[in-house]
Amino acid sequence: MMRSPAGVKRACGAALDLLRACCVFANSSQILSRETTLSFSLNRRAFGLGASAAALAACAPRGASENVVNVYSARHYDADRMLYAAFEEATGVAVRVLPANAEQLLERLRAEGDATEADLVVAADAGNLWRIKDAGLLRNVVTPALEAGVPQRLRDPDGAYWGFTKRARVIIYRKDAVQPAQVASYDDLANPRFRGQIVARSSTNVYQLSTLASRIERLGAENARAWAAGVRANFARDPQGSDTEQIKAVAAGEAQATLCNHYYYFRLMRSEDPADRDIVARTGIVFPDQAGAGAHVNISGAGVTAHAKRRDNAVRLLEYLVSDEAQTMLAPLNVEFPIRPDIAPAPDLAAIGAFKEEDIPLDALGRHQAEAARIFEEVGWR
Numbered sequence: 001m002m003r004s005p006a007g008v009k010r011a012c013g014a015a016l017d018l019l020r021a022c023c024v025f026a027n028s029s030q031i032l033s034r035e036t037t038l039s040f041s042l043n044r045r046a047f048g049l050g051a052s053a054a055a056l057a058a059c060a061p062r063g064a065s066e067n068v069v070n071v072y073s074a075r076h077y078d079a080d081r082m083l084y085a086a087f088e089e090a091t092g093v094a095v096r097v098l099p100a101n102a103e104q105l106l107e108r109l110r111a112e113g114d115a116t117e118a119d120l121v122v123a124a125d126a127g128n129l130w131r132i133k134d135a136g137l138l139r140n141v142v143t144p145a146l147e148a149g150v151p152q153r154l155r156d157p158d159g160a161y162w163g164f165t166k167r168a169r170v171i172i173y174r175k176d177a178v179q180p181a182q183v184a185s186y187d188d189l190a191n192p193r194f195r196g197q198i199v200a201r202s203s204t205n206v207y208q209l210s211t212l213a214s215r216i217e218r219l220g221a222e223n224a225r226a227w228a229a230g231v232r233a234n235f236a237r238d239p240q241g242s243d244t245e246q247i248k249a250v251a252a253g254e255a256q257a258t259l260c261n262h263y264y265y266f267r268l269m270r271s272e273d274p275a276d277r278d279i280v281a282r283t284g285i286v287f288p289d290q291a292g293a294g295a296h297v298n299i300s301g302a303g304v305t306a307h308a309k310r311r312d313n314a315v316r317l318l319e320y321l322v323s324d325e326a327q328t329m330l331a332p333l334n335v336e337f338p339i340r341p342d343i344a345p346a347p348d349l350a351a352i353g354a355f356k357e358e359d360i361p362l363d364a365l366g367r368h369q370a371e372a373a374r375i376f377e378e379v380g381w382r
């Protein structure tokens, strides 16, 4: 059916409204770390392009606007944009990205309900993806390509979200004060020998919630409470700042050890800034509990929205993210590990060798999230 001139004008007006709304949305992203803010500003430019494309697509002749997939993404990496470009090239399906942080994406999806234009949601940490699933905003999708691409423990048991990269929660220690064997386990951070020597980010952060949730799953709530209380008793300062800021505090001598996601450390290793290199020179990294349960491993993942208008394209993109082509392309660019065991990570990640990974159902990180938050609150880890 051809659109009437009035219809086209209405559609263009709606697209421009969407563009304006999205720009307001993008500009409202204030609660971001320095690092995230930098990548966000990059994405605001990228989003500007994407939104313009959306407006143009809506004004184009019928058919031109149909072969698209809309992605709400909490990941802001150039590597992801390259993947989307390669997907477009391979399939002819245009990828439009709306970037924001995970909480904003959840709120936006909730507010939009079945009117959402989002087809796929991309976010870091299974705890975030679980929240979106728990709100009824994802649909279960299981296909042979997804099952072949993603190990079972790195995906939601129902197929609501699928990992496409993985990350480990590691311990960073100061070399002049600590031997790696003294921080071989997460347990060590609660050892009284570290009184006044541990820094940590806020417990409201999803990485902390997932770390404690994994402990609740493996060892029970009482054990998790004792551990959190022990680490809390060792704090050098009130929780503040990002993962990177914890590493910097350790290097600067404010503390002897901290927890962070591994890629923050590897980013510093890859940095050409002498100050970053100095931080790396003063510190060491431990993948914890190699003699026990293994390091806590989480995902970046994606799921098809409950109200996806372009479900087939969303599934296609999701399958693409875990395909040979995408995983091989992503690996050398990424500071995370490929989701697939048959694909080698970047050389600096490969250099650390294989490490033992904790083996728990991924959705446990979500199921125990509220209890983890309660425990942190009770022990005074703000």
Ligand SMILES: [Fe+2]
Pocket: 124, 261
């Ligand atoms: Fe992160």
